[in-house]
Amino acid sequence: MPFIAPIAGYAARYVLMTLAFYLLLQARERLGHDQRTEDALDDLPEGAALRRDGDGWRGGFRLHRVVRAGANGPGVAVDFAGLARLRLRKV
Numbered sequence: 001m002p003f004i005a006p007i008a009g010y011a012a013r014y015v016l017m018t019l020a021f022y023l024l025l026q027a028r029e030r031l032g033h034d035q036r037t038e039d040a041l042d043d044l045p046e047g048a049a050l051r052r053d054g055d056g057w058r059g060g061f062r063l064h065r066v067v068r069a070g071a072n073g074p075g076v077a078v079d080f081a082g083l084a085r086l087r088l089r090k091v
């Protein structure tokens with residue numbers, strides 16, 4: 001029976017990974033495509049910015065890079081953008 005203990009650990013790990021992947025797929029189906037959001041992310045300037053308004057903090061960032069395999073090899077364009085808002089109020 002000492003052989004079952006290591007196998008149980010691996011099995012539990014793969015079950016948790018499968019469950020996490022399933023939940024990620026379910027969340028992806030609930031998210032819709034909003035063109036206004038896409039346009040706002042495309043309009044962000046490259047870099048990061050943070051500012052404070054009267055009602056909270058707002059920030060945004062964008063990173064756009066092209067990664068290539070070799071000097072003239074195939075490449076991938078990476079566009080990473082995000083918006084954030086933090087608002088704290090007393091209730």
